[in-house]
Amino acid sequence: MNPFYLRNFLKLSDFNSENILFLLNFSEKIKFKKIIQKEKKFLKNKNLALIFEKKSTRTRCSFEIAAFDQGAKTTYLGPKDTHLGYKESIEDTAETLGKMYDGILYRGYKQKIIKKLAKYSKIPIWNGLTNEHHPTQILSDLLTIKEIFPQKNINQIKITYIGDSTNNISNSLLEASNLLNFKLSLISPKKYFPKKKFFNKYSNIKKNIKLTEDIEIGIKNADIVYTDVWISMGEKIENQEEKIISLKKYQVNKKILKLSKNPFVKVFHCLPALHNKKTIFGKEIIKKFNLKNGVEITDDIFNLNKKIIFQQSSNRVHIMKSLIINCLIKNNNL
Ligand code: CP
Numbered sequence: 001m002n003p004f005y006l007r008n009f010l011k012l013s014d015f016n017s018e019n020i021l022f023l024l025n026f027s028e029k030i031k032f033k034k035i036i037q038k039e040k041k042f043l044k045n046k047n048l049a050l051i052f053e054k055k056s057t058r059t060r061c062s063f064e065i066a067a068f069d070q071g072a073k074t075t076y077l078g079p080k081d082t083h084l085g086y087k088e089s090i091e092d093t094a095e096t097l098g099k100m101y102d103g104i105l106y107r108g109y110k111q112k113i114i115k116k117l118a119k120y121s122k123i124p125i126w127n128g129l130t131n132e133h134h135p136t137q138i139l140s141d142l143l144t145i146k147e148i149f150p151q152k153n154i155n156q157i158k159i160t161y162i163g164d165s166t167n168n169i170s171n172s173l174l175e176a177s178n179l180l181n182f183k184l185s186l187i188s189p190k191k192y193f194p195k196k197k198f199f200n201k202y203s204n205i206k207k208n209i210k211l212t213e214d215i216e217i218g219i220k221n222a223d224i225v226y227t228d229v230w231i232s233m234g235e236k237i238e239n240q241e242e243k244i245i246s247l248k249k250y251q252v253n254k255k256i257l258k259l260s261k262n263p264f265v266k267v268f269h270c271l272p273a274l275h276n277k278k279t280i281f282g283k284e285i286i287k288k289f290n291l292k293n294g295v296e297i298t299d300d301i302f303n304l305n306k307k308i309i310f311q312q313s314s315n316r317v318h319i320m321k322s323l324i325i326n327c328l329i330k331n332n333n334l
Pocket residue numbers: 055056057058059060129137270271272
């Protein structure tokens with residue numbers, strides 16, 4: 001039985017570990033089918049909408065490629081394209097689109113907006129990032145882990161996340177660790193620890209989830225060091241200065257990675273990354289805060305790990321495809 005059929009995909013903790021493993025397994029298979037050009041098209045005659053209230057490269061493209069590979073048609077509604085929020089409520093937008101489309105990928109602000117969208121549209125909604133969660137990214141990361149550690153089970157891996165532990169990536173990592181029992185350490189300045197209510201839900205029952213300000217303690221024996229931008233999309237500008245100053249010493253660089261005591265430690269980044277001066281924002285921040293060789297990650301470390309980092313992003317296609325097929329098609333034997 002397909003556990004995703006006609007369900008919403010709003011956050012990882014709405015599912016159990018078997019469901020998540022089922023989806024990863026499906027993704028591996030469908031990735032292989034694409035490589036050998038033997039993909040069956042399950043989504044002919046399906047129409048999918050993308051509502052994006054924030055920018056995106058990977059999430060939009062991977063979803064659309066997944067849809068096109070499978071024969072579906074898409075409509076992209078960018079931040080300035082709909083009446084949503086200004087002249088039309090979420091409820092009315094959801095009811096309208098729910099009667100036209102078979103499913104919606106949503107990227108936006110608060111999680112409660114996507115919940116409302118799901119409630120009123122009555123068609124499957126996939127979370128393409130909210131302030132609180134980024135579940136499709138973490139599924140791609142899990143698929144990447146399976147591929148780069150074929151000799152290990154996910155529950156034998158230790159991930160150390162360094163940076164802003166209040167954001168969507170660290171929240172979804174917490175949920176994934178709780179479901180799949182991999183060790184997770186979050187390293188941040190205290191001010192950027194996860195919300196207590198959210199964190200305690202997991203750390204109280206799971207001994208393998210740790211939270212610390214101390215880099216040496218948190219990174220020891222990590223298999224993967226994961227980082228993300230320090231300033232997420234939609235964050236208030238006035239917080240930025242103080243935040244960057246307090247995160248400065250948490251930059252992923254050679255010195256920090258040495259503390260893992262693992263010469264084979266891998267580095268993950270969900271992207272986009274500020275690892276050099278080739279972006280307007282990166283250049284500005286590096287100069288203003290006198291950062292060395294990058295913002296949250298240095299250029300040398302990014303380049304050493306870029307094969308894996310871009311594997312994380314290309315795996316988004318297979319995860320998106322698995323989600324769309326499983327939520328919309330009951331019997332989907334590959
Ligand atoms: N990682 C990720 O979601 O990238 P985009 O913001 O480009 O979609």
